[in-house]
Amino acid sequence: MxxxxxxxxxxxxxxxxxxxxxxxxxxxxxxxxxxxxxxxxxxxxxxxxxxxxxxxxxxxxxxxxxxxxxxxxxxxxxxxxxxxxxxxxxxxxxxxxxxxxxxxxxxxxxxxxxxxxxxxxxxxxxxxxxxxxxxxxxxxxxxxxxxxxxxxxxxxxxxxTPGPMGADGLPALGEKTAADRISYRVPDLEDPAVRARHAGKRTAVIGSGASAFTTLAHLADLAEEEQGTHATWVLRRGIGAHTFGGGEADELPARGALGLRAKAAVENGCASAVTGFRTAMVDRVGDQLVLVAEDGRRLDPVDEVIVLTGxxxxxxxxxxxxxxxxxxxxxxxxxxxxxxxxxxxxxxxxxxxxxxxxxxxxxxxxxxxxxxxxxxxxxxxxxxxxxxxxxxxxxxxxxxxxRVELTLPETGVCGGAGLYDEPDAAQNGRGGGCCGAPATLRIDTGTPTATGGC
The missing domain is CATH 3.50.50.60 (FAD/NAD(P)-binding domain)
Structure with missing residues (x-):
């Protein structure tokens, strides 16, 4: 041609x-x-x-x-x-x-x-x-x-094409056969069917980014309303100074807010963190799943697994x-x-x-x-x-x-998604976009009630 x-x-x-x-x-x-x-x-x-x-x-x-x-x-x-x-x-x-x-x-x-x-x-x-x-x-x-x-x-x-559960970049042994209990997206807990999968249940959340923070925050809120709701946060590395982001000093204010929500979920007992855990296998035990690490460690049984590995x-x-x-x-x-x-x-x-x-x-x-x-x-x-x-x-x-026609603030604008406690945060002067100058956001972590799941 x-x-x-x-x-x-x-x-x-x-x-x-x-x-x-x-x-x-x-x-x-x-x-x-x-x-x-x-x-x-x-x-x-x-x-x-x-x-x-x-x-x-x-x-x-x-x-x-x-x-x-x-x-x-x-x-x-x-x-x-x-x-x-x-x-x-x-x-x-x-x-x-x-x-x-x-x-x-x-x-x-x-x-x-x-x-x-x-x-x-x-x-x-x-x-x-x-x-x-x-x-x-x-x-x-x-x-x-x-x-x-x-x-x-x-x-x-x-x-x-979401990333799999396996720490080697490939599906863990048993991951595909347990697909009915595994999801790869931030759950919409306003959806009755999705909520039913997690309310009063134990959920493992695998991942360390904003999606994992968002999910832990949602599950922590659900735990306050539904007895028995608990999240197990599975991390491939240990918990360090930057695990939860920069908090209120984070260059990404919304990301910092999410990190603090995740930290609060762990500290309040709504979630437990398991560190240095590289998943190699998913084992079925009755109606539940047990995650097995490369070093042989086995987690307590969970009802659902949410994989957020990118x-x-x-x-x-x-x-x-x-x-x-x-x-x-x-x-x-x-x-x-x-x-x-x-x-x-x-x-x-x-x-x-x-x-x-x-x-x-x-x-x-x-x-x-x-x-x-x-x-x-x-x-x-x-x-x-x-x-x-x-x-x-x-x-x-x-x-x-x-020619460069884009002028970014020091930290640009992230295309990722997150969770704000208050959708009108910008109008109230807290934050100016995902990558705006550092700002203080009010982090409402909630307090577990007597009937809550935490």
């Missing part, structure tokens, strides 16, 4: 989440035709799965400028900049209207099963860069399709394109040193764009959560900057692509 034909093909964007839809908006602004392919039935399908969880960041920091320009003529009403949306708010009040503004440029119920160069598997060099991409898809009706694309922006995220990118449908990925994080090689969790925190990741996100295969980009591979902390505003830069590069505006 010649260059003129290739230029007429759309840029395929995989995923209609926050970063994928922002990519489409930036492409439209550049006069380039996008085609967004979303496996789910609506915009922000993954975000809707955690609709009950509140973002660390206010509305001002989770909307994209190009997207807002696209929304303006539709009568869209911008939410209060200082309010903190839940995942459900984000999807309903911003993502779905944005997808509607893009119209037929967004297709739902389409799963991407493969990406390749037309007529070239990954071993073939000849005229490779001159060939368009072919996107192999499968619809919910079972129909297969091949779509030609001039470039590919993969914003499919990592939500569909996420990882699904690279299976990209096997025929040439990606340059860091061996540890599975992030683009130039980006990986900037986000290595062994070195950096949320506050030390710099804005980056097409230079850090390019691969040996030209014109294919992993963006958003997927660009971070297994690194745990993603910055939402940084994701918007990623797609702004990439869209400029695709349009041939290299100067704009390499």
């Amino acid at each position: 010649n260059a003129s034909t290739t230029d007429q093909s759309p840029v395929v964007v995989i995923g209609a989440g926050p970063i994928g839809l922002a990519a489409a908006a930036h492409l439209v602004e550049r006069g380039i035709e996008p085609l967004v392919l979303e496996a789910g039935p609506s915009a922000g399908t993954a975000v809707r799965d955690w609709a009950h969880v509140r973002l660390f960041s206010p509305w001002a920091e989770v909307t994209d400028p190009a997207a807002e320009k696209l929304l303006a003529p539709t009568g869209w009403v911008r939410p209060d900049d200082t309010a903190y949306p839940t995942g459900g708010d984000w999807a309903e009040q911003y993502l779905q209207p944005l997808a509607a503004a893009l119209g037929d440029k967004v297709r739902y119920g389409v799963t991407v099963t493969g990406v390749a160069r037309a007529g070239r598997d990954r071993t073939v060099d000849a005229d490779r860069d001159e060939q368009p991409f072919t996107i192999h898809t499968l619809g919910t009706d079972g129909r297969e399709e091949r779509i030609t694309a001039r470039a590919v922006i993969d914003a499919s995220g990592t939500w569909s 996420f990882r990118p699904d690279l299976s449908f990209l096997s025929e394109v040439r990606l340059g990925l860091d061996e540890r994080l599975r992030a683009p090689t130039a980006l990986a040193p900037l986000i290595d969790p062994n070195v950096h925190s949320c506050g030390t990741v710099y804005p980056h764009g097409v230079n850090e996100l390019s691969h040996p295969e030209q014109d294919i980009y992993l963006v958003g959560m997927k660009s971070y591979g297994r690194a745990p902390t993603f910055l939402a505003m940084t994701g918007y900057e990623q797609v702004r830069s990439i869209s400029a590069a695709i349009a041939g505006d290299r100067e704009a692509a390499e």
Whole structure:
């Protein structure tokens, strides 16, 4: 296919989440035709799965400028900049209207099963860069399709591939067969069915990040209401000075609040912490599960296990394109040193764009959560900057692509989600976004009642 034909093909964007839809908006602004392919039935399908969880960041920091320009003529009403949306708010009040503004440029119920160069598997060099991409898809009706694309922006995220329980990065022995008692998401305890799984029961929570803190806080609240509710917090390392975050001095005020909630849950007896426990096996004992460590230790039986060990990118449908990925994080090689969790925190990741996100295969980009591979902390505003830069590069505006247009506060804006005791914390002057300047938040840990489960 010649260059003129290739230029007429759309840029395929995989995923209609926050970063994928922002990519489409930036492409439209550049006069380039996008085609967004979303496996789910609506915009922000993954975000809707955690609709009950509140973002660390206010509305001002989770909307994209190009997207807002696209929304303006539709009568869209911008939410209060200082309010903190839940995942459900984000999807309903911003993502779905944005997808509607893009119209037929967004297709739902389409799963991407493969990406390749037309007529070239990954071993073939000849005229490779001159060939368009072919996107192999499968619809919910079972129909297969091949779509030609001039470039590919993969914003499919990592939500569909949570990390397993096993400490070696693989499922623990018995983990798959015990799947009916194991979940990998922050539970929505307002859902009667979910609440019934944990009320008056013993739950093991595996993980040490914000999702684990959020879950422990929710379970501690449930323990005050339901006798017998208890959480066992399973940590692969010991408890140290930074286990619970920075508390009220944390650069991420909401994260600090979550850490203090988790600490209070342990101190109040609503949860017990088990340290240095690397899970190797899940054993069934009657109707309960027993976790067994690599060193042979066995925990007391629990009724449910919640595994919150992070996420990882699904690279299976990209096997025929040439990606340059860091061996540890599975992030683009130039980006990986900037986000290595062994070195950096949320506050030390710099804005980056097409230079850090390019691969040996030209014109294919992993963006958003997927660009971070297994690194745990993603910055939402940084994701918007990623797609702004990439869209400029695709349009041939290299100067704009390499120019940094994002000014972050010292610690940026986290795209993760957390739990606020009071949704209107910002209006009351406590905190200013997930990564704003350090601020004091009122931490209402609650006091166990005589009839409570703690």
